[in-house]
Amino acid sequence: MGGDYFWIRFEDVSIKARISARAKYLQLLVSTEGILELVQPLSCKAEQAQQFLRAQTDWIKRQAHKLATLRQASIYTWPKIESGVFLPFLGQANRLSLEINSTIRAPVIHHCSTTNQIRLQVRNPHTHYDKILIKWLKNAALEQVTQGVADYGLILKRLPTRIQVKQYRRRWGSLSSNNDLSVHWRLIFAPASVLKYVVLHEMCHLFYRNHGQRFYQLLAKHMPEYRDEEAWLRNQGFLLNFPILPTQIHVKNQHSNGDWLSKTYGIEG
Ligand SMILES: [Zn+2]
CATH class of the missing domain: 3.30.2010.10 (Metalloproteases ("zincins"), catalytic domain)
Incomplete structure (x- = not known):
């Protein structure tokens, strides 16, 4: 089982820790959700984990800083849907226009790649x-x-x-x-x-x-x-x-014998 986790607060950084029966080493990684994770083997004692974290303080701070910076500059967010907000689509921020059109039955959506606009027409509001x-x-x-x-x-x-x-x-x-x-x-x-x-x-x-x-x-x-x-x-x-x-926010993390993505450890640059 790799589903159970707990949060560790370390030097102002939140780290999601989980104990894994399969893990052989203590491991720090940046998860695919952009969260710092600590994987602790079953046999590992809490003091050992603390010691490991202390030794990795610089790395942890660097990664946390990079994650925060990337998030701030990111176009990858989901706004409260209304006319004029931006939606990410194929690597671009697209302006959404929302229109009421009583002549249509089902919603109609058009994307224009030259103007980066998404036009959503619906029959009625709400x-x-x-x-x-x-x-x-x-x-x-x-x-x-x-x-x-x-x-x-x-x-x-x-x-x-x-x-x-x-x-x-x-x-x-x-x-x-x-x-x-x-x-x-x-x-x-x-x-x-x-x-x-x-x-x-x-x-x-x-x-x-x-x-x-x-x-x-x-x-x-x-x-x-x-x-x-x-x-x-x-x-x-x-x-x-x-x-x-x-x-849709996930609160549980599943263990996976994943594909190439599981190679993810930290972020570069
Ligand atoms: Zn593959």
Whole structure:
């Protein structure tokens, strides 16, 4: 079980600590939600953990500072929905215009990539704007992923059996043993190149199931700059996990034998 955690207050920094039966070492990391986490093996005593934290004081302070700075400058937030607010979409802040149109039955949404505007039309006010927008965003994510799969499919000459967008905690995508390709829908907020990278990454798993040398050779062949996208996810990916609705804030953290994302330890730059 890796689900239970407790908070430690250390030098003005909040650290989420959990005791893990699987962990072999004391470990500090920045989670995919942008939270400093301490993983403590079962056998580790509280004093040992404290000692470890003290030894890492500088690192902890540096990481906490970077996280706070990134958050402040981030376009990745969800505002209270009204006309004129900004929504993140494909790496850009898009101005939302909200219009009432009594002649339409279902909500209509248009995105204009040249003006970075999202136009939402509804029949009457007091609609669940968040729900409508999220549904549209998930759909847009699926469209982008489908397009990416089609593009790379032509080059790679292999296709997944199914394409899905999902909600993940600790990964951005996966390819199942029956070649179902899934991508985290929140990548629709990220720059388009990042989403493309995740699609290509999972499609390279159609050839190699592991993350060995040949896997990365194939990846690099079709996306020479893939390291930039990986770095983006490692350093800023957590920003995509901003809260949208109070009911969607996660309070529990699940342990996962995750994909490449579990390599995340700290943030750079
Ligand atoms: Zn992978």
